[in-house]
Structure formats: structure tokens, C-alpha cells
Amino acid sequence: MPSLLYNDMQFSVEPSGDRWDISYKLPSGASALAAAGLFPGLSEADAAVRALALVKTIFPVGIKSVGPDVTHPNRIGDLKIVGPDVTHPNFIYWDKDSVSSPKTL
Amino acid sequence: MEIKGSVALVTGGGNGIGEAVVKHLAKAGAKVAVVDMVQKNIDRVIKDIKAMGGEAVGIQANVTSEADTARYIKGTLEAFGQLNIAVSCAGIIRDGTMLSLDKETGKVSKKLGLDKWQAVIDTNLTGTFLTMRDAAEAMVNGGWPGLLVPISSVNKVGQVGQINYSSAKVADALMPKIIVGEFLMRGIRNIRCVAIAPGYTATPMLTGMNQDALKAILEDVHLGRLVAPEEIASLISYCVENEALNATTIEITGGLCYPRGIAK
Numbered sequence A: 001m002p003s004l005l006y007n008d009m010q011f012s013v014e015p016s017g018d019r020w021d022i023s024y025k026l027p028s029g030a031s032a033l034a035a036a037g038l039f040p041g042l043s044e045a046d047a048a049v050r051a052l053a054l055v056k057t058i059f060p061v062g063i064k065s066v067g068p069d070v071t072h073p074n075r076i077g078d079l080k081i082v083g084p085d086v087t088h089p090n091f092i093y094w095d096k097d098s099v100s101s102p103k104t105l
Numbered sequence B: 001m002e003i004k005g006s007v008a009l010v011t012g013g014g015n016g017i018g019e020a021v022v023k024h025l026a027k028a029g030a031k032v033a034v035v036d037m038v039q040k041n042i043d044r045v046i047k048d049i050k051a052m053g054g055e056a057v058g059i060q061a062n063v064t065s066e067a068d069t070a071r072y073i074k075g076t077l078e079a080f081g082q083l084n085i086a087v088s089c090a091g092i093i094r095d096g097t098m099l100s101l102d103k104e105t106g107k108v109s110k111k112l113g114l115d116k117w118q119a120v121i122d123t124n125l126t127g128t129f130l131t132m133r134d135a136a137e138a139m140v141n142g143g144w145p146g147l148l149v150p151i152s153s154v155n156k157v158g159q160v161g162q163i164n165y166s167s168a169k170v171a172d173a174l175m176p177k178i179i180v181g182e183f184l185m186r187g188i189r190n191i192r193c194v195a196i197a198p199g200y201t202a203t204p205m206l207t208g209m210n211q212d213a214l215k216a217i218l219e220d221v222h223l224g225r226l227v228a229p230e231e232i233a234s235l236i237s238y239c240v241e242n243e244a245l246n247a248t249t250i251e252i253t254g255g256l257c258y259p260r261g262i263a264k
Helices: A044-058 B016-027 B039-051 B066-080 B114-142 B163-186 B211-218 B229-241
Strands: A003-006 A009-016 A019-025 A031-038 B007-011 B031-036 B055-060 B085-088 B099-101 B108-111 B146-150 B191-198 B248-252
Touching (some): A003 A044, A009 A044, B007 B114, B016 B031, B016 B229, B031 B039, B031 B066, B066 B114, B085 B114, B114 B191, B229 B248
Parallel strands (some): B007 B031, B031 B055, B085 B146, B146 B191
Antiparallel strands (some): A019 A031
């Protein structure tokens, strides 16, 4: 049962007959299914490679740069705190493991 | 086209009509990609499909984003290796009349905000266009037979209080004629397009509304009840299997009429 760490999220690739399920751990500690019944007939190692590629596509990581918004309540000084907005043109998809992020931005 | 073994992508697949479509197709043997804005809804639907013995992948995304659209098409192909059916169920409402008047002065007191207009057009029209376009691109490049299903609405005829929604849905209803015409022009013969225009449907949004208002709506429905999401899913399955259905928009309303019996 391969385990993957990506973007600080814990994923597991679990066999289901001759197929594979991908589950991930929620912040609450509970587990949720990201996908079920994939990659029929693949070996554990091959399924893990395919699963990691898929996980990087369906759980994108990014950085959003925004200017100060004086009307927004979630601020620290001039820094506005917002969740990622994948629709924003400044959103950058990050397809590297979290441990391999660049030293400087 | 056979449903069993085909791959379907459904936007708005985490609840309402989209959830019913996803489950209906999965039950019939399709592999399904569940696209939705809300991750917990995706998680619930994937769990249900797993319990049914089905194959599914969930992808959280915003259909108004071109980048997200490309990402959920890519994710579907990475999971299942092909794409055959694309259904654009993702939709929103932001109702309001274009102008509101002050009762005392008779002057305009309020206008429908551009935010309410744009959000509905972005989701219900641009989102549908992006999904249809990129799904068709994948089908053509992959050489797979396919069916594109924009979801319109019976309110495409023009519903007061919904200038944004009706404008988007009438445009969605036009898509099959244009898309299939262009396919014919380009020599693309194995991909069809059929839009579905549901009437008042038993989604959480409608069943949770004021019950007196709901009763008034049902007085105009010949069937005497809301359309079940599963009935719409069943129609879409039929569209997949019946290749003569093409370049058209099918209404499924239970017989929605004007109060004096003129079919809407």
C-alpha cells in the first residue's frame, strides 16, 4: 500500500481487486477517497507513479499575489490573508513536492 | 454509444442533477470524473460510487476558469485514458429584476448589479462553453466517439427575475445546433451534441424553498410534481445510447404549462 506525501497532504494508494483506490487524509484525521477503481492490472509500483501524477493534477498547489484590501477583515498590516483562488491569473501551479520548493521566490 | 466502459465527465457532479447523472452513469458501467467546487461534496459522491462498485475520480475546480477546465480534462485522461461523455451541470442563480422602483416616487431605486449578471453568465454560459470546447478537443485528438451535453433550462423561454439565467440558458440551448454544424463542416462525425432543458427539478435548492411558492409552481406542472434528478439522468443515458439524437435540445419538464394550459 504505497503512501505519498504531496503538498503536505498524505495520500494512500490501496488495492481494490485488480484496481487501485486513492485516499487522502483530511485535516480532521479522517480519510476521504480521491478516486476509486483506477489503473486496472497495474503493479503497485506503476500504480503509485500514476497516482502521484494524478494527485498533482487534481490537487493543484499555488501562490496568489494580491494587493492590500482595506475593506477585508482578514489582514495583517497591509497583507491580506485569503485562500487560494485557482481562477486568478496570478495563480501559479506548482507541480513539485513541497520539500523541493525553491530556496528563493 | 454504449455507456458501459465509456468515460464521463460531469461538472457540478457533487450535488443535485449532476450527482444523479454521475451515479446513473456509474451504475450503468461508465467511469466517471466528478467535477465540483465543493470538495466535501466530491468526497461524498466518490464514496457512494465506490460503494456501488464503480470507478470514479473527483476533481475540485471552478468551471469559469480556463486553467481549471484544462486541468479537469487532463485529470480525467490521466485517470481513465479517454473521454466520451461531457455533461455541464454546474450552474448558479442570482435572481433579481433588471430594475426595481421606489413605490412612492416611481423612480428607479435599484438596478441588477453587474456582479449578479456576470457571475451567472460566467458559470452558466462561459463555463459550459469551456467544458464543451475542451472536452471536444480531447475527443477529437484522442479519436474517441463522444457526446457533449450542455444543460439548458426550460427558463430559456425567458423568466422574469432571471434575465441573467435565461440569457445564459437560451445560449446553452443553441449550442448543439452550432457545435454539430461545425463538426459537420470540419468532418467530425463521431461526436454528437444534445442539450437538456430541465423544468422544475427536485434539487436541494428547490425542495428547500418556501413551500407555498413551491405549491404555486407545481400548479402549472401537468405531472403535478417536481421532476426527479434521476429522471433527467435517465434521459441523458438514453441520449448516450440513441445515436439518432443529435444537434437538438430536449425539454424534460413534466408538462410545464402557463396557467391557462398553453404549453410553455
